Amino acid sequence: MPTPEPPEEFAEGTDTIAAIASPPGKGGISIVRVSGPRVPAIADGLMGGLPTPRMAECTAFRDRHNTPIDHGIVLYFPAPQSYTGEHVLEMQGHGSPVVMGLLLRRCLELGCRHARPGEFSERAFLNGKLDLVQAEAVADLIESSHESAARSALRSLQGSFSVRIHDLVDTVCSLRLFIEAAIDFPEEEIDFLEDSAVIQRLDRVERKFAELRQSVQQGKLLRDGLKVVLTGLPNAGKSSLLNALSDEQRAIVSRLPGTTRDTLEQTILLDGLPVEIIDTAGIRDATDEIEAEGVRRARHAQQEADLILVVIDDAQVGDGPLDSVMESPAGDIRQVVVRNKIDLSGRTAAESDGEVCISALTGQGLPDLKRKIQEIAGFRGTDDSGFMARERHLDALDRAEGFLKSGLQQQRQFRAGELLADDLHSCQKALGEITGEISSEDLLGMIFSSFCIGK
Ligand SMILES: Nc1nc2c(ncn2[C@@H]2O[C@H](COP(=O)(O)OP(=O)(O)OP(=O)(O)O)[C@@H](O)[C@H]2O)c(=O)[nH]1
Ligand SMILES: [Mg+2]
Structure with missing residues (x-):
């Protein structure tokens, strides 16, 4: 459908914007939202006049031939008592993309412009309804995953x-x-x-x-979380650890070295701290072309990490030197050695010398590892006063x-x-x-x- 041009008399900044405010697709109801000085004219064209302010009214939304497009609820918030600080009209219709498309098109015919992403909130900010931190919080609230x-x-x-x-x-x-x-x-x-x-x-x-x-650091941690990359020799148990931490058989585990090639991500929550765990290919001089690409991707993932867990097979390495398993990462990214398979080596699940001892198979030591990750992130747990930053x-x-x-x-x-x-x-x-x-x-x-x- 071609978009009708809005009448010229509405200059940039004072124009009236419209958008479908509900997510795309079918649903019980969907909402078209309109904001700007032309709201009275739009209401006139759609329903023959402005509804009573802040009162839900059941009405027909009509097209240019006066034929109903849909029946629904309309809400009118006169300026300045609205989300944007301008006149706002909200039309709740049946949640059909076709009906919503027709309703939006009618608003555009009546002189609205299609709203840009975030434009309602931007107007709210410009009209002093929200400050910038609050406007950002609107987006963060919508995006929040926990x-x-x-x-x-x-x-x-x-x-x-x-x-x-x-x-x-x-x-x-x-x-x-x-x-x-x-x-x-x-x-x-x-x-x-x-x-x-x-x-x-x-x-x-x-x-x-x-x-x-x-407080800001805590707020930023809550929003952005922590990126933790698992690395180590093939067969050390990286994929087993990813699965154990995420309580899910996310990655393929096998006794054959060189199982993982693609990087695999899984986000887990540690008492409210979002942690993205990234499993990578075991590091070795791979002769196989595909595995070599996996190793290259593994090294790349390390550069993007906030924390690198170097997983070692404690049953194999024991108290021997770690030189062969530790690589120096780019920059100053924090590394922690995680001794895995302590069910085989017989070591106890305690943290010592900054190393964490675990068994991905039995789950021993996992609480220590989770605590260590939180500690390194500087996370102090969520409370009732924290805010998003x-x-x-x-x-x-x-x-x-x-x-x-x-x-x-x-x-x-x-x-x-x-x-x-x-x-x-x-x-x-x-x-x-x-x-x-x-x-x-x-x-x-x-x-x-x-x-x-x-x-
Ligand atoms: N006994 C014991 N076996 C484990 C433990 N963790 C992993 N394994 C076994 O070690 C083998 C390798 O495990 P993976 O998790 O696939 O190791 P990986 O580091 O991902 O290996 P690649 O993907 O090849 O680099 C599998 O047979 C696992 O069952 C553990 O804590 N204890
Ligand atoms: Mg693996």
Whole structure:
């Protein structure tokens, strides 16, 4: 079906957008959502007038010949009390892709434009209904793959994270104002950093940075999880370990060395921490072309890992040297030796010297291994106050703290109060990027384009 051009009078920014907000496919009901100044005209064209605000009304949705397309429920939220802050119309019809297509097409005929992914939320952000952290939380809530992620995303959406940022910004601001006031009386020649009022304020800022960083790191772990790659010689028991950890016969296990070739991924949850376990081909000088490709992929997977578990056959290696089984990974990726098959070697399932002893066959030592993974990730378990966070937030927090530190250094070295005040200002701005008080078009584009259509 050709998409009708919207009437020219609606300029970019004030145009009215429409989209099917429910997932594609058939279902009990599906929803078309419309937002923008043209909502009254759209309602007029579809159902002969605007429904009562915020009251569910049963009505027929009509096409241009006044023939019903569907019967359903309509909801009207006048601006500014709506998700986007604009007039919003939501039409719930029967969950047929054909009916929804006709309904959407009718909205476009009446002067709407097809919404881009995330455009409703972007408008909500631009109209001050949500800050950027909350808008991101909407996407994270929709994308959440487990309960603790969903709960944390909801807490971010409800503002738990934003409140902490505002609190830190206020603390930095109060320190800056104090210093700026002191600069105005230069004859007093104060060294701010020896002034007890400044020291107190500074302590508070530093403490709050540390606390927030920890919470953000936990939030990011909940969202992004940890990538753990299993490596080792053929037959060490990597695939058996993948199966044991995921409680599923995911990978083929056999007594023949060189069984696994393709990398296999499986995500498991360790008390709410999502861990992607990647099983790879055993490392050896493979003569077989396919196995050699497997080894190449295994090495590539290692480079992408957050943690590498080097699985060794304890019954074979025993207390012998590990040189032949350990490869030095790219960069500084953490490696942990996992001694497998302790049911054969007779070693007890305890962690020693940073190594974990397990049996993938009997399950001995697996709880130790899970704990070790959580410990390395720095995961502190989920609680009722955690919120969802992203790499972007951690970056901005790092930059903000960098400004604070450089300001302090300038002050210590040159007693340069103005520079310290400037750096505190930059620190505040970096924090403002998290909630979106300071934002660029590129950043917004990047964030909202990853949303689904209709949200
Ligand atoms: N007794 C005992 N046998 C094990 C254990 N773990 C694995 N095995 C056996 O060791 C053999 C190899 O196991 P796999 O899991 O296929 O080993 P892998 O490291 O994936 O091997 P490749 O894919 O060939 O690199 C199989 O016969 C497993 O049953 C264990 O903890 N105890
Ligand atoms: Mg294998």
